[in-house]
Every structure is written in structure tokens, then in C-alpha cells.
Amino acid sequence: MSATPLLDDVNDPTDLRRLEVSALEKLADELRQETIDAVSHTGGHLGAGLGVVELTVALHYVFQTPRDKLIWDVGHQAYPHKILTGRRDRIRTLRQPGGLSGFTKRSESEYDPFGAAHSSTSISAGLGMAAARDLGKDAFNVVAVIGDGAMTAGMAYEAMNNAGASKSRLIVILNDNDMSIAPNVGALNNYLSRVVSSSPFRTARDVMKQLTHYFPKPLAKAAAKAEGKARSLMTGGILFEELGFYYVGPVDGHDLEHLVPVLENVRDNCKTGPVLVHVRTQKGKGFAPADDAMDKCHAVNKFDPATGLQVAKTSNAPSFTGVFAKALVQAAERDPKIVGITAAMPDGTGIAKLMERFPDRTFDVGIAEQHAVTFAAGMATQGYKPFCAIYSTFLQRAYDQVVHDVALQNLPVRFAIDRAGIVGADGATHAGSFDVAYLGCLPNMVVMAASDEAELVHMVTTAAAYDGGPIAFRYPRGEGPGVEVPEEGQILPIGKGRVLRTGSTVALLGFGTRVYECLAAADQLAQQGISTTVADARFAKPLDRDLITQLARDHAVLLTVEEGSIGGFGSAVQQLLLEEGLLDGGLVRLRSLVLPDRYLDHGNTQALYAEAGLDAKAIAARALALLGGAVQQRSTSAAS
Secondary structure (H helix, E strand, O other): OOOOHHHHOOOOHHHHOOOOHHHHHHHHHHHHHHHHHHHHHHOEEOHHHHHOHHHHHHHHHHOOOOOOEEEEOOOOOOHHHHHHHHHHHHHHHOOOOOOOOOOEOOOOOOOOOOOEOOOOOHHHHHHHHHHHHHHOOOOOOEEEEEEOOHHHOHHHHHHHHHHHHHOOOEEEEEEEOOOOOOOOOOHHHHHHHHHHOOHHHHHHHHHHHHHHOOOOHHHHHHHHHHHHHHHHHHHOOHHHHHOOOEEEEEEEOOOHHHHHHHHHHHHHHOOOOEEEEEEEOOOOOOOHHHHHOOOOOOEEOOEOOOOOOEOOOOOOOOEHHHHHHHHHHHHHHHOOOEEEEEOOOHHHHOHHHHHHHOHHHEEEOOOOHHHHHHHHHHHHHOOOEEEEEEEHHHHHHHHHHHHHHHHOOOOOOEEEEEOOEOOHHHOOOOOEOOHHHHHHOOOOOEEEEOOOHHHHHHHHHHHHHOOOOOEEEEOOOOEOOOOOOOOOOOOOOOOOOEEEEOOOOEEEEEEOOHHHHHHHHHHHHHOOOOOEEEEEOOEEEOOOHHHHHHHHHHOOEEEEEEOOOOOOHHHHHHHHHHHOOOOOOOOOEEEEEOOOOOOOOOOOHHHHHHHOOOOHHHHHHHHHHHHHHHHHHHHHHHHO
16 A cells, blocks of 8 residues: 555645645645655755645645746755656656756756755745736746745845835745744634635734724824734734735644635735745654754755664765865964855855854854855955855855955955866856856956865965955865875965976966866876876966976977866966967967856766766877877977
8 A cells, every 4th residue: 555645646736635634734744755765865955845845735735836936945945846746756756867857946846946056046036926926917926935035135125115116016935944933833823824815813903003093193103003003013023014015824844724714814814915925834744863963964865764874984984074174274373364155055065163162253153145245345454364155156146246345455364165077966056167167267366176175275374364355266176186185285386387297298277176087188198108297286367377388388288178168267367378489389278177157966976977088998088089199280380
């Protein structure tokens, strides 16, 4: 007998809406178990999805998706949503090559009206859909589900401010699983939520508003203020009311008996203007190991669903993030002016280690990368040495602040850029593809990339010592090649690379961890009798002009290799050699190996680098393809 008999008959939300309300709790239990089992096979984001199982069921039950638009902020909580919307047969392909995305994705399903993996975009996108609906004189609902963590980002409030002013009908579900926005949920709060979302309450409230117009002005003002204050104090929604939203809540997000009627009331009675439904949920609900986990099993490896024990990684090498964290703590012990800043990612960026050692010198500003960068700039003006640790993909969100508030003023903010390059299962939304290109074009900026663990330690030390302006260093997700990590870093000379192997015919100039693929490619070329130089650029800005021009003069083929987009390190090298006139006579064949000019989907990291032509085999093949013609051309040029 099937363990999920109800879920087995739900192929899409149309089937779900045929069920009796009394059956929804059992369906939610089955959906939660299916989610746990699926993620145990694939790994991925677990806790957030488990926290919204009942909410997911209720939303698809009440609203006519996909005609009604349901937008999940971030999208990492959407696994139950995917199971209910025709993707259950592929749910065990989550984050696997060729499988389902770990986030919502428009090309994957009509039930995903907006793709997301960065936070705090749902209200803006939803308001845009609502405005388009109104222009087209259509009548569908737009529902945006946003977490309390995502509400720490300024973009969410920008959108709410606009929504409150526009009066367009938009339903926002605040999924509150952590912050104390309101008192604990209980039977009274559930009852009040149903009352304030009901038609009689709204009608009575509107009548009272109309009646106050006939009161003497002082009395009318007092009555209106009293009504609003009383209701806000009763429900905790004064902030959202002030932004122009009709506030409903809080309501228990796991109690379908109350949740479904509240959503139905909002659907049927809130016909104009934006509405916010405050739903309290428990992250990781229904999975015992999540209760004991600090992050409530936010992101997990493959695991045993019975015990929650995760499959351990086999590598003995430390992660780049761990190396950075240790080096930063050591630097902070030597220099009391060093401070750490993170945007809601203390564990992911390693800043948590500094937070443990120096809590007063570490700042988690929430999901607010723009604020984090300008906050760091402010500290820099006062003589402190801020290390702003942000993933490459998230630093994109603060680009204006990097340009205007840091680089333009030449402030010595240190940018520790984690997750540089391909990130595997998280896919294109989280890949650190563009930071070298978008930072390298800025005046005053220094840009470094660590090729291994020891180099990362040196770059932390270099950044700590550098006060000439902003400086950034990037490093990838996961483990390094396993070199010995020095106890203390060295200060690197700014703009100077290093030669790791000397040859005479081919030069491979790597930037970042592709240097080790260059070394492996040189080994392959050596087997065919081809002498190869391998250099580690270390810096994309300023470039090591002497090293690069020497490589161009002394070799028939020069390849630059980086784990970044077009317009980055390789483009800067080309510009330099053009300025020096070293490409005029055709003495060297220059090519830049970069990530392809398209978004790479999720998959195995090494396989993706091979697909991009950035592994040792592809590098060697590219050199061989260029070599014959280059040697012949070089001989002809020398003879003339």
C-alpha cells in the first residue's frame, strides 16, 4: 500500500482543489514526507520547504494557479510547490545535471511565473504583474510569498512603498519563521485574523471611515487614529498599515483549519489595494533533526531520512571559505582596526569565525548588500579596515555602492568575494561569473584571485596591509588543491604575478584556481614534447605588465585562463598587449579562455568546467590547435 495515497492522486493543483478541506492536513503530511525523502537523495535546501508545506497546500487550494500568479521569493522553499505542480516524477532530479532547478524557473513550469534565487524580489515582480493585469483589464490574483529574512532588504520596502501608493491589488504573504514581528500565535490571534479578513469586518470598517467624515474635524481625526491604532496593536501590523497595506494576521501557517478561511477571505473580500497576510511558520517543521540544527537544516547534503545523518564529504583539504576565515581571525588578532561585515551569510562566508572571536568587531547587516558596502565605506572613513565578505553573485546587488560609495572616494574597503566561478548544484543564479569584469573596469580598484589555499592566506594579509584604496580578492566554492597553508601570510607586491614553470613555446597565464588546470595541461603538452611556461597572474588589476609582455615576446602561443566571464582578466591582457603593440607583428597567438557567453545550468562543477573548455584537457587542446600555425608564422615574421 502506498505511503502517500492522497498525494499519488494529485498530479496538479486542479486535483488538489477537488479534495475536501478536511483531507488537506493528511495531504500536507504526505507532501512533507515526500519532500524529506526527495531531498535525502539529492541534497539541497530542506528546512525552508518543510516550513511552508501547509502554506503551499493552502495557496494552491484557494487560488486558481497557474492563472493566479504565485511568486516564491528566493525560491529555495519551493520543493513542495514543485511536487504539487506536475513535477513530482522529476523531484529526485533536483539540482542534478539535466534535472529540476533548486529554485523557481520560468522555463521549467507555467506554475513558476517568476524565476528567483536571490532574495527580496517577489513584491516588485508581483506588483509589476498586477500593474500589467490592470492595464489589460484582467482579473487574476497575484500572490507574493516573502520570508521575514528577505524583508531585511531595502528592495522589499521600496516595492511595498510603491504598492501602497499605487493601490493596485496585490496579496503579499509574509512567511515569518524567525523574527519577533508579533506575539506568539495562539487561538485568539487566529480568530482575530479570520475576523479582520472577513467581509463584515471590512464593511463595518469602511462604514466607520465614511461616518468619521461627518464628525467634527478633531473628533474625526481622533476616531480614525484610534481605529487604526487599536487594530494595529491588536494584530501587530502598524508598519505595514503605514506603508499602505491592509494587514491580516498573524495566523498559524501550519493550521489549515484557520489558514484556508483566511486566504479565502482575502481572495474574496480584499478587492482593492495591497494586502499583507502575516503567517507564522516553523522552519524545518516535521523533521526532528532540524529541531536540533542551528540553521534548521537550511541546506543539506544527501542524508539518511530516518536519522538525518548527512553524507560526509571525502576531501581532507580545507575549504577556501575555512581558510579565509582562519586567516581573517589571525589578521584581526594582529590588528584591532580590522572588522568583518556580512549580509546575512555569517556561516556561508566564514565571518562567523570572526564573530566568535571578536563579536564587537563583526557586523551582520541582514540581507542588505547595498547597505553592507556603504556601511563598510563609512567605517573606512574612520580609519577602520572593513572586510566585506559577500558571495560574488550577491555583490552584484551592490554595484552602485561599490562604484559610488567606495571606488569613487578611493576608500580602503576589503572585498572578500566567495563563490567565485562555477558553483555546481546552485546553478546560474549563484555562479560567480562577473565580478572580475565588473570590478576590473573601476578606477582605484585592486583585484586579486587566489590560485590555492596558501595564496588566499597571502591575499588576506595583503588586503589587511593595503590602505591605498579598495581591494578585492576572489576564491571559489569548495576545497582547494590541498597545498600546505602557512601559519602567517606574506604581503604580496601589488600587481605582480609569479612564474610556476618555465618553458619556451607555449605560455599559460592563469588567474585563480584554473592555474592548477594550466599546470596539468602543461604536463599533457610535455608528453608531446612541447615546452610550456605556466604563470599565476595573481592580479587582474593592476596587471603585471612586465610578466605579460615577456610571456608574449618569448612564446609562440599565449593563453589566458580564468573562471570568469568575457570582459574580465583576459580582456585586460588583450588591451595591454594591444597598447604595447605586441599583437601587431603576429609574433604571438593570443587567446583568452573564459566562461562561455551564456548562463551555465546547475550540474557537477568539474563537468561544467569541462563543458566550458576550462579544464586541463581543453586547455592543452586549444594550445595544440594554435601551435602549428603560430610556429610557422613566427618563423616567417623572424625571417622577414
